[in-house]
Amino acid sequence: MVNYQNPIVTMVDIAYQVHYKTILQDINIEIGKGETVVITGPSGSGKTTLLNITGRKLQPTSGQISFAEEITSKIVSQQDDFLSASGLRVSYYSQRYEKPNEEMVPDVKEYLFKKVTGISQKDQVTILQELEIEYLLDRKILSLSNGERKRVQLAEALLQKPDLLLFDQPFVGLDVHARETLFRLLENQKQAGITLVLVSESGLIPTFSDRLIELVLNEDKPQHLRNGSDALEDKGSNVYPNLETKEKQTYNSIVKMRNVKVTFGGETVLSDINWEVKPGEKWLLQGHNGAGKTTLLSLISADNPQGYVNDLVLFDRKRGSGESIWEIKEKIGFVSPELHLYFLRRRGLYNAAASTQVSSSSMKCLDVVLSGFKDEVGFSTSDSHIEVQIAKKWLHLLDMEHLAAAPFLHASLGEQRIILLARALIKSPDLLILDEPCQGLDSSQIERFTSILNDSCFKNHTTLIYVTHRKEEVPSCVTHFLELEKGRITGSGNFN
Structure with a gap:
């Protein structure tokens, strides 16, 4: 039973500002013991900031916040800490596909149980079984797919059995089955008396939630609490400026794979992959978490060195025939959850042709978009x-012009993803690879982006490979699909 008489968190007139920007103001909330609270709202409305204040990760600029005595809390962020846990100084994005210092990287078992105390063996097994990650225990944490990493994050939090458990977009990056499993697991935690606070989009609110807190954007008060669920005003997503386009090079094939196989640590990740992507085709790449989608994309983006030992042709040139990775990347626009992590961690791609090094912590949002011309992360050369x-x-076009001069790291996570989408689109690439591009975006942003993507792909004759677990996010321009399961192709053809 929810105890509203003795709240475990009380906020009075909370406000939060950073660099003279108001993120939150006039926040008054009480959270009762055993309650499940969902925080929702458009991108940039301060959801993650409010969650971090609730979890004592941030201190409010003004106002009062109090907690019940001796409560423990745990925040599960959108970004995992697997890189820092591995003790590696990763200096470029594709390093995860190589093998230096692999012995330093913990496996899932070591990562999960080094922090666990006071939980029975039975409960440990139950959590691993419910999240369906037992098969991952001997895998290195840096070898996991995006969805697998998310489930390991969740297991780490649940194994610590905190009184207050906070999740930032826990359903992002999970396939349908994994989301249903998490819904059930969280309901079990609620029944066990744990207080839950979740940041989630309006379409993924658990039925067992007790209360919804909606943050909204407002011209007079940048963020405030509002009851109800009025939709954001349509921003005219069907109106486009005339963007410059470039003359396209002619190719017979964008991607051609024959009997491709990829292994990591003796484990086969991809096997018998035969796939051809013709110019102008728009492909949906689908499959459950861990099916091998990210590894397949890493071959196409020239990030995986195993491309050299396979029969792989990119833009009519066989891999290893003398082309540099930068010659391949200049033809590709790319965005993924993992690339986002590298921007946030101030590491990433480094184009050796760059003459001026600039810390990504100082990069403005406009700088990040411009870095797409030269496929750089955290480094910048002069721009015309x-x-x-x-x-x-x-x-x-993406309604982000107000952030042009703002530091990238000060934008909200949803705003950062929009900025990275602009970075992928900016050079009108021959091939656009979008891996879960709409993660963390609100419904109006998703609608706006997919409309722009459809229009851009049509006008520029762009070839597209698009990954998502949510059918409602699939752009209407998609013409074909490829489905993977356990590293093998289980379906391919025209997309209806």
């Missing part, structure tokens, strides 16, 4: 006037 104008047009 035309490139700057194109970048500003993309920011305007």
